[in-house]
Amino acid sequence: MPSRQPVATILNMLGLLGISLILTVAFFYQLARGELPCPLCLLQRAGFIAIGMGFLFNMQFGERLSHYAMVLIASLVTGVISMRQVSLHLAPGDPGYGSTLLGLHFYTWALIAAVGVICYVALVFVLKDMSGKRDGDVPLHRLASDAVFAIFALLVAANLLSTVLECGAGQCDDNPVRYLLLK
């Protein structure tokens, strides 16, 4: 019998790839433009990583409702953190923090992305129902899921390294301009 990739497995892989893309864009601005992330920016990255972990659990351990709950909880945490930073720079005349992408600051994009992930999970549930496959499956294409896992794990490790270099063993400056350990 020919094997068919469950739609939810593909969507979870795409979800993790999307989170990896967000982390890559953040890293691009950090490395290529020298914009060091502020503490709230770092916490938003940690939130996105926690979202990605939920997708990763579905890919590696099989699909579970609790894994989707993890994605939703992490999305809410990320959304609240980014909403806080949006609120800090909401006043008229405030230039905001950091550079912009398509006219919006990255913390605003983080809020949009966090809400987008919640909508994405809703879409996964609908598509799963429409495909008629309700039970969880382990991924069939191990090579593809392992490659996505490796990319994500590499980004988590890179974030750990860059945060250690930027903040050392303490808390980061509110407006960091240099790496603490690279003086």
Place this chain on the structure above:
Amino acid sequence: MYMFLPFLLALASCACVWRSRAGLSYALWSATIVVTVAWFFHHATDPLKFSF
């Protein structure tokens, strides 16, 4: 206050996923969320001038 701690916990959770240790990876994920929220409350100190 270790700013790198959420990332360290997340990386440890990834390592547990790789070793197929589901329970431990869930625990480390939970710790990542708890530390992230705790660090958020630590940093969110400026009062916001909003009224609802």
